[in-house]
Amino acid sequence: MPSFSPASGAGASVSVDAHLERVLAGVAPLARVERVPLADGSGRTLASSVDSRVDLPGFDNSAMDGYAVRRADVATATPLHPVVLDVVADLPAGSDADPVVGPGQAAHIMTGAPIPEGADAVVPIELTDGGTARVSIGAPPQAGHHIRRRAEDLSAGDRVLEAGVVLDARRVAAAAAAGLAELPVAGLPRVAVVATGSELVEPGGPLGRGRIHDSNSLLLAALVAEAGGLVSERLRLPDDPELLRDWIEGREPCDLVVFAGGVSVGAHDVVRHVLADLGTVDFARVAMQPGKPQAFGTLPGGTPVFGLPGNPVSVAVSFEAFVRPALQRLLGRHDVVRPTWPAIAEIGWSSPARRRQYMPVALRVRHGRVLARPASPGGAGSHLAAGLAAADGFAIVPELVVDVSAGDLVEVTVTR
Amino acid sequence: MPSFSPASGAGASVSVDAHLERVLAGVAPLARVERVPLADGSGRTLASSVDSRVDLPGFDNSAMDGYAVRRADVATATPLHPVVLDVVADLPAGSDADPVVGPGQAAHIMTGAPIPEGADAVVPIELTDGGTARVSIGAPPQAGHHIRRRAEDLSAGDRVLEAGVVLDARRVAAAAAAGLAELPVAGLPRVAVVATGSELVEPGGPLGRGRIHDSNSLLLAALVAEAGGLVSERLRLPDDPELLRDWIEGREPCDLVVFAGGVSVGAHDVVRHVLADLGTVDFARVAMQPGKPQAFGTLPGGTPVFGLPGNPVSVAVSFEAFVRPALQRLLGRHDVVRPTWPAIAEIGWSSPARRRQYMPVALRVRHGRVLARPASPGGAGSHLAAGLAAADGFAIVPELVVDVSAGDLVEVTVTR
Numbered sequence: 083m084p085s086f087s088p089a090s091g092a093g094a095s096v097s098v099d100a101h102l103e104r105v106l107a108g109v110a111p112l113a114r115v116e117r118v119p120l121a122d123g124s125g126r127t128l129a130s131s132v133d134s135r136v137d138l139p140g141f142d143n144s145a146m147d148g149y150a151v152r153r154a155d156v157a158t159a160t161p162l163h164p165v166v167l168d169v170v171a172d173l174p175a176g177s178d179a180d181p182v183v184g185p186g187q188a189a190h191i192m193t194g195a196p197i198p199e200g201a202d203a204v205v206p207i208e209l210t211d212g213g214t215a216r217v218s219i220g221a222p223p224q225a226g227h228h229i230r231r232r233a234e235d236l237s238a239g240d241r242v243l244e245a246g247v248v249l250d251a252r253r254v255a256a257a258a259a260a261g262l263a264e265l266p267v268a269g270l271p272r273v274a275v276v277a278t279g280s281e282l283v284e285p286g287g288p289l290g291r292g293r294i295h296d297s298n299s300l301l302l303a304a305l306v307a308e309a310g311g312l313v314s315e316r317l318r319l320p321d322d323p324e325l326l327r328d329w330i331e332g333r334e335p336c337d338l339v340v341f342a343g344g345v346s347v348g349a350h351d352v353v354r355h356v357l358a359d360l361g362t363v364d365f366a367r368v369a370m371q372p373g374k375p376q377a378f379g380t381l382p383g384g385t386p387v388f389g390l391p392g393n394p395v396s397v398a399v400s401f402e403a404f405v406r407p408a409l410q411r412l413l414g415r416h417d418v419v420r421p422t423w424p425a426i427a428e429i430g431w432s433s434p435a436r437r438r439q440y441m442p443v444a445l446r447v448r449h450g451r452v453l454a455r456p457a458s459p460g461g462a463g464s465h466l467a468a469g470l471a472a473a474d475g476f477a478i479v480p481e482l483v484v485d486v487s488a489g490d491l492v493e494v495t496v497t498r
Numbered sequence: 499m500p501s502f503s504p505a506s507g508a509g510a511s512v513s514v515d516a517h518l519e520r521v522l523a524g525v526a527p528l529a530r531v532e533r534v535p536l537a538d539g540s541g542r543t544l545a546s547s548v549d550s551r552v553d554l555p556g557f558d559n560s561a562m563d564g565y566a567v568r569r570a571d572v573a574t575a576t577p578l579h580p581v582v583l584d585v586v587a588d589l590p591a592g593s594d595a596d597p598v599v600g601p602g603q604a605a606h607i608m609t610g611a612p613i614p615e616g617a618d619a620v621v622p623i624e625l626t627d628g629g630t631a632r633v634s635i636g637a638p639p640q641a642g643h644h645i646r647r648r649a650e651d652l653s654a655g656d657r658v659l660e661a662g663v664v665l666d667a668r669r670v671a672a673a674a675a676a677g678l679a680e681l682p683v684a685g686l687p688r689v690a691v692v693a694t695g696s697e698l699v700e701p702g703g704p705l706g707r708g709r710i711h712d713s714n715s716l717l718l719a720a721l722v723a724e725a726g727g728l729v730s731e732r733l734r735l736p737d738d739p740e741l742l743r744d745w746i747e748g749r750e751p752c753d754l755v756v757f758a759g760g761v762s763v764g765a766h767d768v769v770r771h772v773l774a775d776l777g778t779v780d781f782a783r784v785a786m787q788p789g790k791p792q793a794f795g796t797l798p799g800g801t802p803v804f805g806l807p808g809n810p811v812s813v814a815v816s817f818e819a820f821v822r823p824a825l826q827r828l829l830g831r832h833d834v835v836r837p838t839w840p841a842i843a844e845i846g847w848s849s850p851a852r853r854r855q856y857m858p859v860a861l862r863v864r865h866g867r868v869l870a871r872p873a874s875p876g877g878a879g880s881h882l883a884a885g886l887a888a889a890d891g892f893a894i895v896p897e898l899v900v901d902v903s904a905g906d907l908v909e910v911t912v913t914r
Contacts, residue, residue: 120701121732124720140705147764174737174766176696178707192764194697194808196708207764235885243887250914251720255810256887258713263702280592281610285536286679289556291594292612297674304540304667316537321590348563348608348623350590392610394671423839424866450840450907469651471659471672491866496912498666 095367098403098438105378105404109386111414112337114269120258123249126267127310127413131245135261137233142197146228149188149210149217150201156219164218188217197229204228246416271412272314272336275302278343278353279392280320298342298397305401309409321352330381337412339385340405343392345377353389369437369481372396395470399440422478422493428455430487433479442473443494454494474498511783514819514854521794521820525802527830528753530685536674539665542683543726543829547661551677553649558613562644565604565626565633566617572635580634604633613645620644662832687828688730688752691718694759694769695808696736714758714813721817725825737768746797753828755801756821759808761793769805785897787853788812811886815856838894838909844871846903849895858889859910870910890914
């Protein structure tokens with residue numbers, strides 16, 4: 083039986099920032115790039131910047147339903163003394179007609195249709211009698227009024243989307259408008275998630291003495307998907323070093339492995355023992371609550387591996403603080419850490435000295451202020467899986483703060 | 499050719515709130531419910547509330563690696579005068595051993611293992627010599643110290659998740675911890691999205707005179723997916739009433755139809771003309787910018803249908819204001835409208851009188867304050883598809899405000 087000494091191989095205590103830096107130094111963007119049709123782009127990460135292939139708009143066009151006119155013809159028009167013009171064309175959007183508007187003429191034109199040659203202004207239909215053969219114009223338009231100019235939004239060659247952004251509906255639409263049919267996106271990082279512990283039983287399964295239902299493998303798998311990764315394997319392993327070694331050796335090809343549980347200093351913390359034997363995994367006591375014991379390194383072959391503490395809140399916090407940033411880096415995303423937003427603590431709570439606290443909080447808005455309060459009565463207690471469900475994010479309390487008082491400004495990450 | 503009069507059938511001007519109320523009155527939660535394994539639950543909407551099947555924790559267990567002891571035995575222990583106990587068991591997490599700790603005895607116990615009968619406290623390993631046959635205890639524990647009590651988080655029968663919440667990693671994990679294997683979720687609303695306009699060309703396709711690339715069908719499809727719906731069909735239709743009627747008649751079964759384009763009062767606005775002929779669709783001029791002309795009603799057979807104005811920013815804003823809430827209602831979600839958050843306007847802009855403005859804004863945090871600024875120089879101009887890509891959400895400017903000044907508090911919805 084290994085030593086019980088808590089100091090044995092426990093690693094030095096490091097700050098959250100230092101540990102994150104070590105993690106990020108250990109992962110690089112994946113080289114795999116795919117080209118996907120725009121319809122499949124949402125949620126993917128743009129692998130390289132893309133530029134517009136067209137001018138936007140592509141041609142001078144009408145911003146209104148009305149009449150394209152020569153401004154000089156209607157300069158004197160008033161409601162009492164309207165100018166009457168011959169309507170020489172009817173131009174719906176999508177028309178490929180290419181008429182010329184001469185002196186004394188107008189073209190009936192719909193929003194989006196090209197401004198015909200000769201015309202230099204559009205009179206909205208509301209300022210006319212709406213005539214079809216001849217139209218009576220009751221007011222003079224300003225030069226260029228109601229005309230959207232070619233390329234006023236974007237010119238061909240202008241940057242539309244930067245490498246590293248996450249594609250969503252609006253970015254996909256911008257790419258479509260810019261004449262693109264497909265986009266280069268980062269390959270999906272394949273992530274194996276492994277919950278360890280002989281006490282774990284499949285969800286809903288019968289519980290023997292001392293057994294609990296596994297929630298960590300589902301938590302990790304869903305967090306990986308939310309962060310843009312692809313779960314290559316999801317499994318539970320008992321605290322058996324042989325089974326663990328066998329799995330590591332025979333696992334499906336993947337880009338990242340995440341273990342939950344078994345990284346503390348106890349005799350049965352087999353993830354720690356097996357990973358320590360590899361010699362390529364660091365163990366750190368990170369100055370945070372929850373989530374103190376953290377393992378990070380590589381498996382044989384170079385695959386990055388995390389060993390997270392096993393309590394569900396610790397898993398969720400460790401994922402947010404370290405695994406999610408690593409996944410964002412694998413995806414080539416620029417923003418690997420979620421932004422924090424200011425909120426006002428609705429009630430007070432305490433935080434441990436010299437440790438950064440991640441407090442699950444529920445958020446609400448009152449009178450123009452965002453209010454945060456601990457999501458469960460147990461606060462940051464690391465075994466309160468049910469409380470996690472009520473959290474909208476985490477309040478991140480700095481290392482030097484030991485008391486958060488009602489009314490204090492706190493930084494929150496919104497994860498929902 | 500229909501009348502050019504702008505008032506013909508234009509509908510009365512209504513507020514955003516009144517139109518939304520009319521929309522929500524026209525859609526009801528879908529009756530379809532599925533049961534899905536927890537692993538497939540993320541992103542789905544819980545169809546009925548679920549309660550825990552187990553106590554959480556399920557048994558008194560150790561919160562630390564250490565020794566389970568009888569407190570009376572070690573009440574006098576000090577570092578200089580430790581108490582020595584016989585170690586009668588070694589209890590890893592997941593052990594089904596059921597030992598009794600008698601007077602003068604202790605059990606080596608790991609985090610999460612059941613507290614053995616007879617023991618009433620846990621001494622952390624750091625306060626012992628870590629012995630295996632006999633252990634030397636250097637300090638007296640407090641009663642119940644380092645013991646997590648059965649059901650202290652949740653009791654069997656307690657509510658875990660409320661009907662109408664969107665499942666995510668943490669909620670799925672809470673359900674797993676509560677002994678559930680699958681969850682009842684709302685069926686996915688099937689949504690047909692149709693971009694109309696004879697000027698539309700497939701993304702990346704060659705452009706003839708007056709043609710533009712369709713971005714609206716992709717925008718709508720991705721917005722539907724982001725809002726929790728399933729796209730049953732995505733297509734483009736030219737401004738041809740016959741083709742439109744044929745599609746409506748022969749469409750795939752679906753729960754909602756969304757048209758973009760063709761709802762204004764022009765002669766070629768065929769969506770308006772075809773829907774108006776049905777007699778079951780209302781046309782409104784909604785007091786908003788952008789997005790004024792809005793159609794909502796039902797198709798033959800009762801399927802709800804939206805007709806949105808066709809400019810991309812109008813589509814995105816109309817979707818946010820009306821279609822997304824309708825989808826949330828179909829899903830049975832409680833919160834059908836996204837919350838707004840306070841932000842400070844970084845620069846000023848103007849807003850039309852008596853219309854609610856949805857200004858695409860980019861957000862950033864500086865010195866504990868969230869700052870919002872128009873995402874593109876063109877502001878709320880409704881044809882700036884490229885600008886939309888830069889927006890993090892919309893600032894919602896009330897009807898009575900005509901000038902937003904730098905430093906003003908504005909309400910924003912964060913959509914990214």
